[in-house]
Amino acid sequence: MKNIRTYLYSVLLLCAGTLAACNDDPETEPAYVETGAPTFTANKRGLAADGETLHIDVKSNTYWIIRQQEADDWFTLSPQAGSGSQEVAVTIAANTGQERSATLVFETEHGQMQRITLRQEGHGNTIRFFNDDFGTGASALPVAQFEGWNRNGIGSLRCQYWGNDVNADSGQASSGYVGASGGNGIVFAADSANFILGGIALKGDINFNLSFGCMTSQAAFDPAQFQVFFSKDRVNWTPIAYDRSSGAGWEAVSIPFYLPEGIDQLYIRFLGRKAGAYRLDDVTLAEGDGRGETITFVEDIVEYEEIPVFNEAFDWCVGPNSTLPGNDGSNMTTVSNRNGWEGNLVYMHSGFPKIGTSSGLGYLTSPAMAAVGEKRVDVTVTFNVAIMGSDQSDMQLIVLNSGSVEGSESKTFTIESDNYWETRSCVVNGATKETRIRFSAIRAKGNRFYIDNVKASFTEVKEKS
Incomplete structure (x- = not known):
């Protein structure tokens, strides 16, 4: 008899525990349907503000359907009913008349409702x-x-x-x-x-x-x-x-x-x-x-041709060291007629020159831009430059005879690192066949720099044949 009572007591405890567990379940979330905004507006062509098809973002946890208060035929909905959260695409016809609107009702199977207004601008609105x-x-x-x-x-x-x-x-x-x-x-x-x-x-x-x-x-x-x-x-x-x-x-x-x-x-x-x-x-x-x-458009009636003015690799520089900083090569204190280049306090390395001394202001001047011919053009100039050691970090490009760079006769370039090549560029406006450019130190003391691969060109426009 004692064993039977113990068994029944255990069963009752188990049932009680099960019932308690059931009572701890959270209540079911109430059904809902939401659309975020009360009004959705399209332009007269039926597009949203970003130029795409209008979409309504529906948030819901149950089945829903869209009802129209009146039978409007100027838009279609896809889908017209759904379950849970999803996007409804609204395809709207172009409007050649006055502004128009429609009321849409999103209704759940449990009777919850969300009303919105669908609005379209009239033909008089400028897009x-x-x-x-x-x-x-x-x-x-x-x-x-x-x-x-x-x-x-x-x-x-x-x-x-x-x-x-x-x-x-x-x-x-x-x-x-x-x-x-x-x-x-x-x-x-x-x-x-x-x-x-x-x-x-x-x-x-x-x-x-x-x-x-x-x-x-x-x-x-x-x-x-x-x-x-x-x-x-x-x-x-x-x-x-x-x-x-x-x-x-x-x-x-x-x-x-x-x-x-x-x-x-x-x-x-x-x-x-x-x-x-x-x-x-x-x-x-x-x-x-x-x-x-x-x-x-110009490209439909003309074509462009890039005309080289000069492309100087300084192959005529022959020196003892082609690295930076390297040892100075031959002292070309005055440079004349080296592919048309001239200068002062120029030293040769292998394949590139160094400009200036520790106490002397150096410069190197290009040949005239003969390829420009009998006109004025904008010439793009690119070049490699490096500052020697920890010298002054600035150097300048000077326009001689005719033309300007950024509205002035010179432009200063700041080089961010020592003994490493950096590429710089600028545009010489209004260049003629007489124009020359000069790469120059800004001060005499401690403003040494290297120059290489100086290129200059302009674009010529020709009618398409």
Whole structure:
């Protein structure tokens, strides 16, 4: 009898434990369906703000269905019902009339509901492919470091920015024209400073209007000093003419135009030719209104040929050591007629010269740019340079006879390491057949450097045959 009682007691304990475990189960989560936003808006072509098909992000833990309060036929939903969280694609027809809207009800099998409004802009609304007012609060911040871009528009999703000698800055904020945003603008801080934005998706359109605000700190605005270019590949650039008054203050510019069929994206380049003299703001690319001429891209009618001016490897330098720093070779205190090169305090290593002494200012001057012929061109110069030991880290390129470099007769280069080759480049603007360039120390004492592989060339444009 004792054994039977013990068994029954054990069974009762087991059942009690099982019941207690069942009572510890969490309650089932209530059914729900959510869509995040109360309103979803498409433009008149049925596209979302980023230029893609409109999507509704549904969050739910149960079955749901979408009901329309009225029978609208200007959009379709896929799927129209589902289980759990998923994305609903909304395909919307183009709207040639007034703004329209529809109410959608997301309802669960348990009766929970979420109402949203689906809205589409009317035919009178202008579509923006790209717009940026460049935000606020920057102070002379280089484009490469600026993170306050404020781009929007149906073609702006993959738009990028590039620039040399251009800064985002909130000084002299834009004003005085419709849509002037104030805040930051783009400052062209050096001669021949470039600001490029692009990769703007065109969504199959061909008629556009480009608008922007611009100003100058000079007495009058000169479009020749502030130029606009278009490109379809960020390689070839077509100059674009525009009209603007000569007033110095802020003013809006509008350029209506057509593009040839089949162009998928557009790049826009702004060139400021006078250091610190021009500012840019509120760049917008919008759909056109039927005005403007068709752009003829230069690469469709011309071809480019790179013309060498000189390519000096200094093979005529014969010295005892080809390494850096190496021992000095023959003392060519005065150099004359070595492939047209001349100089002072030049020493030969094997395959490259050293310029200057510990107490003497040296220089090396190129031959004249005879290949330029009877015209003025922009010549690109590249060269290898190294500072000897721990000498002065700067050297300069000087333009002689005609032309300039960044609006001046000389440009200083700072070399970041001693006894190691670094490559530098610049553009000599307005070079002629008389132009020569000189590589020179800046001071006489302790400013020795090495030069090698000096190349100069310009691009010649020819009509396609």
